[in-house]
Amino acid sequence: MKESTIRLAHGGGGGLSRQLIETEIIPRFGEGPLRQLPDAAVLPPTDGAMVFTTDSFVVQPLDFPGGNIGDLAVHGTVNDIAACGGVPLWLSMGLILEEGLSLETLRRALDAVKSAAEACGVVVVTGDTKVVGSGQCDGMYINTSGIGRRLNGYELSTDRIGEGDYVLVSGPIGDHGMAVLSVRKGIEIAGGPLSDSAPVHRLVQSAGAWAKAVHFMRDPTRGGLAAVLNEAVEGRALDIELTENDIPVSPGTRAVAEMLGLDPLHSASEGRIVAVCAAHAAVRVLSAWRELPEGRTATGIGLVRSGEGRVIMRTLTGGKRLVDVPRGELLPRIC
Amino acid sequence: MKYIDGFRNPAAAEALRRQIAGLGEALGREAAVMEVCGSHTMAIGRYGIRDLLPANVRLISGPGCPVCVTEAGYIDAAIALARRGVILATFGDMMAVPGSASSLSDCRGDGCRIEICYSPAAALKLALGKPGNEVVFLAIGFETTIAPVVSLVDGALRHKAKNLSLLTAFKRIPPALAALLADPEIRIDAFLCPAHVSAVIGAAAYEPFSGRGGVPCVIAGFEPLDILLGIRGVLDQLLRGAAEVDNQYSRVVRPKGNPKAREQIDRFLEPVDAAWRGIGTIPASGYSLREPYAVYDAAKKFAIPVESGTTNPACICGDVIKGKRSPADCALFAESCTPDHAIGPCMVSAEGTCAAYYKYSRVAS
Numbered sequence: 198m199k200e201s202t203i204r205l206a207h208g209g210g211g212g213l214s215r216q217l218i219e220t221e222i223i224p225r226f227g228e229g230p231l232r233q234l235p236d237a238a239v240l241p242p243t244d245g246a247m248v249f250t251t252d253s254f255v256v257q258p259l260d261f262p263g264g265n266i267g268d269l270a271v272h273g274t275v276n277d278i279a280a281c282g283g284v285p286l287w288l289s290m291g292l293i294l295e296e297g298l299s300l301e302t303l304r305r306a307l308d309a310v311k312s313a314a315e316a317c318g319v320v321v322v323t324g325d326t327k328v329v330g331s332g333q334c335d336g337m338y339i340n341t342s343g344i345g346r347r348l349n350g351y352e353l354s355t356d357r358i359g360e361g362d363y364v365l366v367s368g369p370i371g372d373h374g375m376a377v378l379s380v381r382k383g384i385e386i387a388g389g390p391l392s393d394s395a396p397v398h399r400l401v402q403s404a405g406a407w408a409k410a411v412h413f414m415r416d417p418t419r420g421g422l423a424a425v426l427n428e429a430v431e432g433r434a435l436d437i438e439l440t441e442n443d444i445p446v447s448p449g450t451r452a453v454a455e456m457l458g459l460d461p462l463h464s465a466s467e468g469r470i471v472a473v474c475a476a477h478a479a480v481r482v483l484s485a486w487r488e489l490p491e492g493r494t495a496t497g498i499g500l501v502r503s504g505e506g507r508v509i510m511r512t513l514t515g516g517k518r519l520v521d522v523p524r525g526e527l528l529p530r531i532c
Numbered sequence: 533m534k535y536i537d538g539f540r541n542p543a544a545a546e547a548l549r550r551q552i553a554g555l556g557e558a559l560g561r562e563a564a565v566m567e568v569c570g571s572h573t574m575a576i577g578r579y580g581i582r583d584l585l586p587a588n589v590r591l592i593s594g595p596g597c598p599v600c601v602t603e604a605g606y607i608d609a610a611i612a613l614a615r616r617g618v619i620l621a622t623f624g625d626m627m628a629v630p631g632s633a634s635s636l637s638d639c640r641g642d643g644c645r646i647e648i649c650y651s652p653a654a655a656l657k658l659a660l661g662k663p664g665n666e667v668v669f670l671a672i673g674f675e676t677t678i679a680p681v682v683s684l685v686d687g688a689l690r691h692k693a694k695n696l697s698l699l700t701a702f703k704r705i706p707p708a709l710a711a712l713l714a715d716p717e718i719r720i721d722a723f724l725c726p727a728h729v730s731a732v733i734g735a736a737a738y739e740p741f742s743g744r745g746g747v748p749c750v751i752a753g754f755e756p757l758d759i760l761l762g763i764r765g766v767l768d769q770l771l772r773g774a775a776e777v778d779n780q781y782s783r784v785v786r787p788k789g790n791p792k793a794r795e796q797i798d799r800f801l802e803p804v805d806a807a808w809r810g811i812g813t814i815p816a817s818g819y820s821l822r823e824p825y826a827v828y829d830a831a832k833k834f835a836i837p838v839e840s841g842t843t844n845p846a847c848i849c850g851d852v853i854k855g856k857r858s859p860a861d862c863a864l865f866a867e868s869c870t871p872d873h874a875i876g877p878c879m880v881s882a883e884g885t886c887a888a889y890y891k892y893s894r895v896a897s
Contacts, residue, residue: 382650442542455536457650458882510580511580512578512579512580512756513540513542513545513579513756514540514542514545514579514580514581514584514756514757514760515542515545515546515549515580515583515584516579516580516581516582516583516584517580517583518577518578518579518580518583518892518893519891519892519893521890521891521892524871524872
């Protein structure tokens with residue numbers, strides 16, 4: 198393509214639209230069902246239950262330390278499927294582009310979608326591209342929907358969480374939120390936070406043998422660990438008791454959180470999974486996770502006890518405090 | 533970060549907890565210690581410090597949150613400016629503070645232009661980038677914030693930015709401490725003095741509150757071990773019957789504070805009587821811009837009067853700020869007044885006493 202930026206005509210359905218699809222979409226995604234650009238993908242039947250989800254990505258800036266909107270759009274949807282006990286199979290990709298967006302930025306995002314999808318073992322089977330006028334969107338937005346196959350054994354529900362269960366996390370928390378915020382606030386420090394944007398479905402698969410003992414799973418995105426755990430016990434006669442010293446937080450994320458006065462427990466991860474599981478299986482699940490690079494630093498961080506629906510933390514200094522859900526417009530547009 | 537870890541060491545905290553328990557027992561009576569600063573209130577909540585203290589050591593939260601002591605009428609004045617088409621630049625905490633009828637957040641929802649700044653320098657950048665618009669910075673804060681905020685005037689002078697002005701509601705800590713000590717309804721056995729404010733005003737600023745008729749004034753940092761050391765220092769003085777200024781935060785605080793920041797404040801500002809939300813007017817407890825810089829005073833420039841405004845009569849934030857009552861004594865607390873729907877200013881600010889109690893302390897022991 199000769200032009201270096203997106204024009205309204207790229208979304209008009211005419212020659213430029215076709216050119217955009219032929220030069221940017223087909224070479225990257227044209228091997229599978231997308232090859233002849235049908236109006237919809239025809240997919241083969243799968244065994245057992247299916248998992249279906251959708252998510253929109255409006256992160257700003259489009260490129261951030263450790264990733265960009267493209268891989269985030271794949272990982273976000275893959276992880277929503279994984280957190281429901283599913284293995285992702287197919288993705289759709291809807292692009293909303295702003296007039297004036299540089300083609301270089303678009304290419305970087307599409308390359309990231311392609312390589313993230315390949316690494317996750319999912320196929321982009323259908324898609325759509327729209328262009329809106331300058332000022333009507335912030336560079337680009339991506340929507341992805343995903344279909345997966347539910348693994349046998351996973352029956353996940355907050356109702357299954359019980360006294361004595363363990364709370365596990367697959368790695369350091371809060372990196373994505375702090376990485377995005379650090380670029381937005383112009384805090385560039387050596388060893389600063391890198392987004393943890395990555396898939397978690399292999400972790401879910403790896404613990405498949407103990408699936409029945411896993412009562413609840415979530416990927417702690419917006420609202421962070423604090424929001425996920427509060428949701429887990431809300432309205433139940435249970436408390437989650439965390440030990441601050443056991444919660445893994447990377448040094449860069451801690452540093453930025455300290456500087457901005459934010460709590461890493463409120464910051465989003467995009468490549469972690471939190472599980473609440475029966476005590477007898479906790480060590481097994483952790484061992485399975487630790488076999489994989491993405492779960493190498495997985496660890497137990499707390500216990501479920503009888504209580505009144507609160508998340509309480511034993512602090513570093515030995516005191517106790519409540520872990521509340523984040524409030525206000527703390528971290529807008531991080532995914 | 534390793535440097536900070538030293539001030540959060542669990543074994544050292546346990547040793548201090550034991551020493552404090554011993555001193556508390558030896559004292560044998562209640563000790564009411566006011567932590568003056570909102571950052572202390574937050575750190576005490578965040579690290580569960582109350583949980584580590586003996587029952588007779590009572591921490592009461594003081595007036596040291598600048599957002600919480602800002603009058604409803606100030607918010608009303610800011611809203612009036614925004615409705616005239618001025619761009620407001622403000623710290624984020626101010627957005628949800630209730631004015632007499634609405635908040636800045638409501639005002640922005642109505643289409644007014646309000647920009648949240650993490651640093652006052654962002655307001656100058658905003659003004660320079662929009663020479664055709666008037667930009668007003670909501671200049672609130674204690675001594676810590678005052679120096680960087682008034683440097684905006686310096687920046688505006690240097691860049692010849694005539695479209696930037698400050699709506700001031702600065703507050704000074706020492707006159708507030710004097711007013712609290714003089715109030716016969718409040719019992720304060722000691723002050724845990726602020727860390728960063730003290731870094732500017734210096735340890736010597738607390739001398740008037742020590743000695744005969746005074747109370748122990750212990751300056752402490754914001755890390756958990758700093759706070760425990762500060763409380764140990766307070767109990768030690770109470771046991772000895774002393775009332776001294778004890779600088780436990782000497783790694784940052786000097787006797788005379790930060791001379792450069794103090795010079796900057798003196799150059800641009802002069803002390804004035806100031807109204808504190810819930811407390812009333814305290815003599816010489818605020819600052820306003822000196823006459824030569826009046827063109828940067830938004831209240832004068834736009835002839836906007838700052839009045840006291842009206843507040844919800846059921847809200848006891850005034851008593852909470854004075855340490856007379858605790859958030860749990862308020863009928864609104866955690867019922868109709870929550871961080872998502874704040875009625876009083878102490879629930880709005882991240883450093884507000886009610887917000888700290890709501891966020892960290894709704895834990896049954």
